[in-house]
Amino acid sequence: MQITRGMRLTEAKTYVAGKLGVSVLDLSDPTVMLDVRKELGLGGILESGEITDIDDPMGIEAKFNIAAVLDVPVNCVERFRAKAGRRRPAQI
Amino acid sequence: MGTGDPLGMEGAHTQASGMGGMRTAGDLVARMQMTRRMRLKEAKAYVADKLGCTPRDLSDPSAMEQIRIEKGLGTLPFTSSVRPGEAGMIEAKFNISQVLDIPINSVERFKERVGLASSFAV
Amino acid sequence: MEAKIRTRMGDGALVEMTPAQIRADLEAGTLAAAKRSKSAELTSAELDHLSEIFCSNSRFTGVDIGDEVVLSYDGCGSQDLGTRINDLQYYEQYLCADSLELYHHDYSYKPAKAVMAFEQDVMRQAQFVTTAPLGYGAMPDLGLYTVPDGPVPNWSQLLPLGRIAESRAAQEEAVELAADDIVYVADEMVEAGIEFIDLDTAGAAGDADFLAALKAIERIRARHPDLGIQIGMAGEFVLGMHGELEYDGVRLAGLWPLDQMKLAAKAGVTIYGPAINTNTGKSIAWNVARTLTIAKPCCEAATVPVHLNGGMGVGGVPMHVLPAGDATCRASRAAVDILRLDGL
Amino acid sequence: MEPRIATRMGDGSLVEMTRSEIKADLEEGTQQSAKRAKVDPLTQDELDHLLDIYASSARFTAVDIGDEVVMSNDGTGTKHIGNRVQDLQTYEQVLGIDIVELWQIDYSYKAIKTNVAHEGQAMKIAQMLCTNPVQYGAMPDLGRYSKPDGPIDNWSELLPLMKVDEARAAQIEACAMLVEDINFVADHMVEAGADGIDMDTTGAAGDADFLAGLTACRMLREKYPFLGIEIGMASEFVLGMHGQLEFDGERLAGMWPKDQLRMVQAAGGSIYGPAVNINTGKSTAWNIARAITIIKPAMEIAEIPVHVNVGMGVGGVPTCVYPPADATSRASKAFVEILKIDGY
Numbered sequence: 062m063q064i065t066r067g068m069r070l071t072e073a074k075t076y077v078a079g080k081l082g083v084s085v086l087d088l089s090d091p092t093v094m095l096d097v098r099k100e101l102g103l104g105g106i107l108e109s110g111e112i113t114d115i116d117d118p119m120g121i122e123a124k125f126n127i128a129a130v131l132d133v134p135v136n137c138v139e140r141f142r143a144k145a146g147r148r149r150p151a152q153i
Numbered sequence: 154m155g156t157g158d159p160l161g162m163e164g165a166h167t168q169a170s171g172m173g174g175m176r177t178a179g180d181l182v183a184r185m186q187m188t189r190r191m192r193l194k195e196a197k198a199y200v201a202d203k204l205g206c207t208p209r210d211l212s213d214p215s216a217m218e219q220i221r222i223e224k225g226l227g228t229l230p231f232t233s234s235v236r237p238g239e240a241g242m243i244e245a246k247f248n249i250s251q252v253l254d255i256p257i258n259s260v261e262r263f264k265e266r267v268g269l270a271s272s273f274a275v
Numbered sequence: 276m277e278a279k280i281r282t283r284m285g286d287g288a289l290v291e292m293t294p295a296q297i298r299a300d301l302e303a304g305t306l307a308a309a310k311r312s313k314s315a316e317l318t319s320a321e322l323d324h325l326s327e328i329f330c331s332n333s334r335f336t337g338v339d340i341g342d343e344v345v346l347s348y349d350g351c352g353s354q355d356l357g358t359r360i361n362d363l364q365y366y367e368q369y370l371c372a373d374s375l376e377l378y379h380h381d382y383s384y385k386p387a388k389a390v391m392a393f394e395q396d397v398m399r400q401a402q403f404v405t406t407a408p409l410g411y412g413a414m415p416d417l418g419l420y421t422v423p424d425g426p427v428p429n430w431s432q433l434l435p436l437g438r439i440a441e442s443r444a445a446q447e448e449a450v451e452l453a454a455d456d457i458v459y460v461a462d463e464m465v466e467a468g469i470e471f472i473d474l475d476t477a478g479a480a481g482d483a484d485f486l487a488a489l490k491a492i493e494r495i496r497a498r499h500p501d502l503g504i505q506i507g508m509a510g511e512f513v514l515g516m517h518g519e520l521e522y523d524g525v526r527l528a529g530l531w532p533l534d535q536m537k538l539a540a541k542a543g544v545t546i547y548g549p550a551i552n553t554n555t556g557k558s559i560a561w562n563v564a565r566t567l568t569i570a571k572p573c574c575e576a577a578t579v580p581v582h583l584n585g586g587m588g589v590g591g592v593p594m595h596v597l598p599a600g601d602a603t604c605r606a607s608r609a610a611v612d613i614l615r616l617d618g619l
Numbered sequence: 620m621e622p623r624i625a626t627r628m629g630d631g632s633l634v635e636m637t638r639s640e641i642k643a644d645l646e647e648g649t650q651q652s653a654k655r656a657k658v659d660p661l662t663q664d665e666l667d668h669l670l671d672i673y674a675s676s677a678r679f680t681a682v683d684i685g686d687e688v689v690m691s692n693d694g695t696g697t698k699h700i701g702n703r704v705q706d707l708q709t710y711e712q713v714l715g716i717d718i719v720e721l722w723q724i725d726y727s728y729k730a731i732k733t734n735v736a737h738e739g740q741a742m743k744i745a746q747m748l749c750t751n752p753v754q755y756g757a758m759p760d761l762g763r764y765s766k767p768d769g770p771i772d773n774w775s776e777l778l779p780l781m782k783v784d785e786a787r788a789a790q791i792e793a794c795a796m797l798v799e800d801i802n803f804v805a806d807h808m809v810e811a812g813a814d815g816i817d818m819d820t821t822g823a824a825g826d827a828d829f830l831a832g833l834t835a836c837r838m839l840r841e842k843y844p845f846l847g848i849e850i851g852m853a854s855e856f857v858l859g860m861h862g863q864l865e866f867d868g869e870r871l872a873g874m875w876p877k878d879q880l881r882m883v884q885a886a887g888g889s890i891y892g893p894a895v896n897i898n899t900g901k902s903t904a905w906n907i908a909r910a911i912t913i914i915k916p917a918m919e920i921a922e923i924p925v926h927v928n929v930g931m932g933v934g935g936v937p938t939c940v941y942p943p944a945d946a947t948s949r950a951s952k953a954f955v956e957i958l959k960i961d962g963y
Contacts, residue, residue, distance in 0.1 A: 086289070090599065091287075091597035091598075091599055092286075092288055092289065092595050092597065095596065095597050106596075106597065107353060107355040107740055108596070112596045112597070115742075115743050115810055118266040119743065120744075122266045125266075125268075125269075126266075126268070129268070141244055144225060144239070144241075144244045145225075145240060145243075145244040145245075145247035145248060146247065154690060154693060154926075154928070154963045155693065155929060155930010155932075155934070155936070156694070156932075156940075157930055157936065157941070157947075158940060159697065159714065160944070161941050161942040161944055162930060162942050163690070163692060163710065163714050163716060164944070165679075165942070165948050166690060166929060166963055167690055167714055167715045168679070168944075168948070169680065169681040169682065169952055170681060170682045170686070170688055170952060170955045170963070171689075171716070171717070171963075172688060172689055172690065172715075173687065173715040174690070174711055174715040174717045174751055175712075175750050176715050177687075177715075179687075179716075180711075180717050180718070180750060180751040180752060182689050183690075183717040183718045183962075184814070186889060186923075186924040186961060187718065187752055187754070187814060187847025187849075187889045187890065188814075188845050188846075190888075190889045190924070191924070192922070192924050192961050193688055193689065193924060193959075193960075193961035193962065196924070196961075208685070212685060212687035213684075213685075226750075227750035229712050241750065242747060242748050242749065242750055243746060243747050243750075246750060249750070257814065258812050258845065259743075259747075259753075259812030259813075259814070262746075262810070262812045263812075273845075355741075357701075358702040359702075380737045381725075381730070381734040386725060386730060389730060390724045390725045393698070393724045396699065422770035423796065424733075424769070424770070425767075425768070425770060426766040426767045426768070426770060452767070
């Protein structure tokens with residue numbers, strides 16, 4: 062939110078907490094965020110499939126979901142959509 | 154193929170009789186063998202038809218480079234043809250799946266994980 | 276009203292407690308541990324010091340300048356990024372680990388044996404590009420020798436049927452197979468240049484598992500007098516899955532860290548790592564007090580360096596895959612300050 | 620005097636032979652194998668074509684432009700440079716391989732089972748970064764289930780003691796465990812995005828090993844209609860280690876490539892890979908005539924793609940770790956032009 066929207070820290074934390082449905086304190090608590098990120102498909106530490114399962118989004122997959130959850134465009138996701146969808150853009 | 158040092162084994166076979174992978178259309182023909190169990194001739198004819206070229210073009214790197222760029226099927230990302238705007242890696246597989254009209258497992262899984270609609274019942 | 280302190284439970288959950296509650300938990304933790312492991316409770320001065328560490332909202336804490344200890348890492352890196360050698364380089368150069376450990380992802384000596392030629396080659400390459408002491412580690416993992424994974428009858432199936440004698444015979448057979456595999460891997464790895472071998476999570480399958488480790492260590496020490504040998508335990512208490520096994524005339528079942536350390540030192544280890552499990556339903560203050568109480572007799576009597584296991588779910592660190600740094604640093608500092616540890 | 624041509628023996632050594640000697644070796648190779656496999660010898664046209672390929676001093680030869688075939692690569696990469704995903708990228712982007720394969724160094728399904736989370740993660744990363752089809756491969760490797768590696772009585776020890784019934788029962792038991800393990804690994808790999816599953820060196824432990832491969836193949840085909848399933852054989856002839864095992868009512872022991880292919884087709888395989896072993900004491904000309912004679916009946920009935928095994932020691936390629944490109948390229952051209960195969 063700082064990068065894309067230029068929000069100051071307090072504002073950015075409040076915005077993200079609102080979108081994720083958690084408290085501002087939770088945002089820096091790994092115990093809480095593991096479950097939140099898993100539930101919303103926002104990616105995480107891999108540890109060979111032991112923390113983040115292979116069913117959980119990782120890398121750019123997670124960024125697709127981050128863009129949707131935070132309601133911000135993510136550049137590489139937009140480019141992926143354009144490149145991977147050249148046959149039927151409506152599909153992607 | 155089998156065991157042996159890469160130059161003497163894979164290097165020699167690919168030069169002697171290999172289609173050339175994504176340098177040409179080898180990966181596309183391979184997908185028809187794997188997913189639809191098509192024999193070589195049938196698989197080549199199918200891919201050529203979908204790409205609108207002749208079976209011989211499929212192992213011709215010069216012909217295939219243009220076709221792959223045009224259809225976003227992925228090209229080798231080095232030499233002077235570096236094009237960040239071109240589809241590559243899993244992006245290219247989205248397009249390959251569409252062009253060949255076959256499901257690609259990793260693409261379907263990707264769609265599932267990011268909530269995109271699937272074109273196939275897998 | 277008394278101030279609220281942000282602290283954690285053993286499962287990692289963030290909770291708020293008053294300083295009085297934290298002090299009460301520290302006292303309850305040391306009392307429970309003293310009773311269970313038949314050791315002395317922590318002194319009042321020690322509990323005061325722990326109170327200071329835990330009754331703070333600070334995100335981070337550390338030992339005093341100059342009190343730093345050696346950090347050894349079992350299984351360096353996640354093996355997801357780059358290569359295993361890159362993992363070792365990151366640990367050496369970014370995390371500044373004091374010793375490094377190469378490992379096969381299937382972290383037991385039995386599967387490692389099957390790929391030894393390849394492991395040797397990676398070890399050789401790794402030795403060329405790292406400076407910190409570099410060893411090889413895996414678990415004795417006695418269970419892998421039982422049906423359906425291995426050739427020996429499964430004692431976990433025999434015991435509920437009351438077939439005690441057969442279950443014991445099976446464990447004794449597995450001890451020899453495991454010790455052979457560990458010694459084989461150590462020999463091959465010494466040839467590839469290791470500076471130490473690590474037997475991690477020893478005793479996971481009970482007294483027979485611990486015995487396999489001790490027997491292997493004795494043989495490795497005889498063959499390689501200068502090799503570092505590290506043992507890390509699976510739990511605070513050796514489970515009597517067999518019940519009658521002895522090493523050097525000492526019955527293994529029921530041993531606590533002090534006696535574990537004595538036998539390990541006798542067998543020839545250079546570093547001993549006690550593991551004291553975290554109770555997820557109690558606060559980390561309670562867990563740390565308990566850990567220190569159990570480990571203290573061992574640390575006081577130690578004849579070899581002691582590296583307390585401080586990973587997820589042991590040594591007062593929460594049982595959560597992403598252990599919160601605020602909890603880990605408190606467990607770390609408390610253990611070093613009170614136990615005068617040699618390492619973690 | 621007839622000029623001498625530099626050519627190779629089955630062990631890779633360079634020898635000089637005259638055109639007439641090469642011709643005689645081709646004829647002897649096809650006659651000998653036709654008798655052994657009870658198939659027709661090659662026709663005169665085919666032998667003449669092979670003579671053109673083999674009676675040449677050129678360092679390299681190749682198929683005609685437009686006749687190229689698909690290259691599937693079991694066990695892609697050496698694992699010694701960078702990581703496994705880099706191996707796949709290198710083979711895709713540098714060597715021009717059409718189907719690359721992720722594998723672990725302990726190349727058997729039983730060994731992978733305990734490590735499957737890590738393997739799945741690597742497959743997922745590989746799928747993100749590769750455009751080519753990426754399959755996962757390993758050996759069925761039935762021997763792994765017998766003592767001392769596994770829980771089942773060792774049939775190779777029972778058979779010399781004439782305990783035939785026990786040996787057979789042991790193989791059937793092992794077969795069931797193996798089918799389960801292949802399914803377990805394949806399920807996980809499909810979930811991770813794999814394009815295909817490769818069962819390599821199938822039949823290495825005889826008919827029970829082959830039966831496990833076929834059974835697992837059929838189960839996977841029912842679950843995953845899109846999945847590439849490649850079955851590569853261990854050798855030309857299915858050894859009757861059990862002797863009475865059947866698939867779809869047909870006895871597997873003693874099957875040659877044509878019948879092996881029929882079974883793979885019936886089981887739902889996507890790609891079948893016949894393997895014909897090298898006789899190191901004979902010339903490569905003798906060996907290629909033999910391999911083509913044995914595989915030819917399979918090609919006449921093939922409904923699915925056939926990728927001939929042409930690695931070190933099979934398919935006319937000498938048994939040596941540095942297969943000379945003159946011999947490899949001749950074998951490559953011979954199979955494509957005489958048998959019209961679908962790939963390697």
